Amino acid sequence: xxxxxxxxxxxxxxxxxxxxxxxxxxxxxxxxxxxxxxxxxxxxxxxxxxxxxxxxxxxxxxxxxxxxxxxxxxxxxxxxxxxxxxxxxxxxxxxxxxxxxxxxxxxxxxxxxxxxxxxxxxxxxxxxxxxxxxxxxxxxxxxxxxxxxxxxxxxxxxxxxxxxxxxxxxxxxxxxxxxxxxxxxxxxxxxxxxxxxxxxxxxxxxxxxxxxxxxxxxxxxxxxxxxxxxxxxxxxxxxxxxxxxxxxxxxxxxxxxxxxxxxxxxxxxxxxxxxxxxxxxxxxxxxxxxxxxxxxxxxxxxxxxxxxxxxxxxxxxxxxxxxxxxxxxxxxxxxxxxxxxxxxxxxxxxxxxxxxxxxxxxxxxxxxxxxxxxxxxxxxxxxxxxxxxxxxxxxxxxxxxxxxxxxxxxxxxxxxxxxxxxxxxxxxxxxxxxxxxxxxxxxxxxxxxxxxxxxxxxxxxxxxxxxxxxxxxxxxxxxxxxxxxxxxxxxxxxxxxxxxxxxxxxxxxxxxxxxxxxxxxxxxxxxxxxxxxxxxxxxxxxxxxxxxxxxxxxx
RNA sequence: GCGCCAGUAGCUCAACUGGAUAGAGCAACGCCCUUCUAAGGCGUAGGUCAGAGGUUCGAAUCCUCUCUGGCGUACCA
Numbered sequence: 001x002x003x004x005x006x007x008x009x010x011x012x013x014x015x016x017x018x019x020x021x022x023x024x025x026x027x028x029x030x031x032x033x034x035x036x037x038x039x040x041x042x043x044x045x046x047x048x049x050x051x052x053x054x055x056x057x058x059x060x061x062x063x064x065x066x067x068x069x070x071x072x073x074x075x076x077x078x079x080x081x082x083x084x085x086x087x088x089x090x091x092x093x094x095x096x097x098x099x100x101x102x103x104x105x106x107x108x109x110x111x112x113x114x115x116x117x118x119x120x121x122x123x124x125x126x127x128x129x130x131x132x133x134x135x136x137x138x139x140x141x142x143x144x145x146x147x148x149x150x151x152x153x154x155x156x157x158x159x160x161x162x163x164x165x166x167x168x169x170x171x172x173x174x175x176x177x178x179x180x181x182x183x184x185x186x187x188x189x190x191x192x193x194x195x196x197x198x199x200x201x202x203x204x205x206x207x208x209x210x211x212x213x214x215x216x217x218x219x220x221x222x223x224x225x226x227x228x229x230x231x232x233x234x235x236x237x238x239x240x241x242x243x244x245x246x247x248x249x250x251x252x253x254x255x256x257x258x259x260x261x262x263x264x265x266x267x268x269x270x271x272x273x274x275x276x277x278x279x280x281x282x283x284x285x286x287x288x289x290x291x292x293x294x295x296x297x298x299x300x301x302x303x304x305x306x307x308x309x310x311x312x313x314x315x316x317x318x319x320x321x322x323x324x325x326x327x328x329x330x331x332x333x334x335x336x337x338x339x340x341x342x343x344x345x346x347x348x349x350x351x352x353x354x355x356x357x358x359x360x361x362x363x364x365x366x367x368x369x370x371x372x373x374x375x376x377x378x379x380x381x382x383x384x385x386x387x388x389x390x391x392x393x394x395x396x397x398x399x400x401x402x403x404x405x406x407x408x409x410x411x412x413x414x415x416x417x418x419x420x421x422x423x424x425x426x427x428x429x430x431x432x433x434x435x436x437x438x439x440x441x442x443x444x445x446x447x448x449x450x451x452x453x454x455x456x457x458x459x460x461x462x463x464x465x466x467x468x469x470x471x472x473x474x475x476x477x478x479x480x481x482x483x484x485x486x487x488x489x490x491x492x493x494x495x496x497x498x499x500x501x502x503x504x505x506x507x508x509x510x511x512x513x514x515x516x517x518x519x520x521x522x523x524x525x526x527x528x529x530x531x532x533x534x535x536x537x538x539x540x541x542x543x544x545x546x547x548x549x550x551x552x553x554x555x
Numbered sequence: 556g557c558g559c560c561a562g563u564a565g566c567u568c569a570a571c572u573g574g575a576u577a578g579a580g581c582a583a584c585g586c587c588c589u590u591c592u593a594a595g596g597c598g599u600a601g602g603u604c605a606g607a608g609g610u611u612c613g614a615a616u617c618c619u620c621u622c623u624g625g626c627g628u629a630c631c632a
Contacts, residue, residue, distance in 0.1 A: 036571065048574055086612065131632065173632055308630040315632050343559045344627050369560060411568065414560060438594050449591045514596040
């Protein structure tokens with residue numbers, strides 16, 4: 001149950017009732033905000049509603065608060081209401097209600113935290129979509145962790161989400177990749193051809209050449225002209241790289257619904273079709289043989305070429321076609337996660353989408369800021385072309401999937417992330433992911449010990465009064481807001497809130513553990529404490545699942 | 556030049572998107588294991604929220620300007 005929303009409804013009903021009684025004028029009022037007060041003495045929930053409406057309804061916030069107090073307090077969920085100094089309305093939740101949270105958590109189990117929407121969105125979430133010209137790097141790893149977790153978050157909060165990866169298997173870079181591979185191939189054959197300056201210098205190109213030599217030599221020998229040879233190498237190199245990317249994603253516990261080929265977009269005529277549509281919307285003009293989209297109408301710095309003077313479409317046109325295709329496949333919300341080097345691209349693409357009649361709000365681009373990889377206190381520069389980079393695969397091998405995924409999502413994606421490999425590698429207390437997993441493992445250990453001692457745990461028997469203290473109540477309160485945390489994070493598309501929440505929960509649990517001996521001779525008390533542990537375990541597990549991190553039973 | 560992101564404790568970052576006395580984790584120091592996992596707990600110390608104005612009941616958060624760092628500013632993808 002979403003308590004925040006419930007409280008909000010209670011307030012708005014109270015306001016409506018007060019209006020009906022003529023105590024508050026019937027004017028349009030701002031949306032009611034519900035907050036978690038910083039201090040316990042300010043209640044479990046709080047609203048600045050009276051402060052915000054003071055001017056509109058021409059009443060002192062203090063009076064409004066006291067007026068609403070009686071309407072709010074009628075509700076059985078509410079223990080009491082206090083109106084404090086400037087005019088905050090502080091709400092205390094009833095203890096009975098808090099006691100019932102354990103039953104709610106246990107009943108829902110793996111599904112606790114999920115909620116449903118009146119109008120669920122059908123979302124396409126595209127992330128990573130790295131060029132298939134080489135292995136995935138750590139920036140892609142960040143986007144991967146963020147994308148999958150945000151998808152989980154949106155699903156858990158009641159939307160439908162499909163994960164998608166766009167493969168740029170078309171254009172200049174692809175040809176250059178094929179050429180690079182072909183040259184390495186010839187080197188393997190004992191030749192010594194010149195290597196293009198702007199080619200791909202990475203060692204992995206040699207692996208691709210080796211792969212082609214081992215599996216497709218006969219086919220290569222049958223090709224005579226250079227164009228078809230390079231085309232063949234391009235296709236095989238792309239295939240090799242994409243397969244590698246798929247493998248890494250699988251290891252990272254990410255399951256894409258769709259891997260979408262740019263090549264298909266061109267070959268199916270969708271790119272041309274999109275051009276026709278833009279033409280009909282009169283947002284295209286011609287200049288020196290080029291077809292140009294008037295993106296300045298949509299807040300872009302300059303208009304953008306979408307068809308070159310030689311007739312070939314630019315990347316932008318294909319990308320517009322691709323996004324239009326997403327809508328045509330039935331999605332009513334489209335979300336992309338991009339790297340920081342593409343932010344300048346947002347205006348032109350969203351402009352085109354808007355020009356073609358889709359709601360501006362239905363398209364969102366999230367920018368995942370850069371990752372500074374730090375090794376031995378030094379910044380590691382990454383560049384695919386120079387062949388000097390650390391791959392996502394290497395990262396996973398070195399620090400493990402759990403640590404990697406957690407580190408990438410624990411910070412806001414707006415922040416540049418300093419990723420200290422050495423630090424993340426250390427399996428010690430410095431590492432927050434271990435701290436969290438340890439809480440889960442610890443609970444499992446308590447239950448193993450309980451079984452050892454022949455204690456029969458009855459999850460439906462919870463006697464709050466036996467363990468009614470501030471630590472337990474704080475823990476129960478935290479558990480109760482989990483669905484709200486998910487809902488809020490999902491609406492803001494900010495998954496790091498879940499990481500913070502879980503760390504706070506783990507911290508509260510460790511404190512609880514230190515202060516309460518769970519297993520004792522008092523059977524009834526023991527059982528009630530075990531119920532609390534059981535609930536914490538469920539929430540940690542469900543929360544970690546959203547982040548794609550394992551909840552180990554033993555450590 | 557213009558645009559985007561960032562600037563908060565020694566370091567890495569939060570702060571419920573305008574709320575009450577700005578919080579965690581590392582690092583430092585001092586305590587706590589004959590008892591369910593010490594990968595843990597408790598405590599001490601640490602701040603001109605980059606700077607200056609403004610907006611209002613109320614600003615780390617919003618608006619303007621300045622400074623610093625990163626990225627971008629293609630008929631590349």
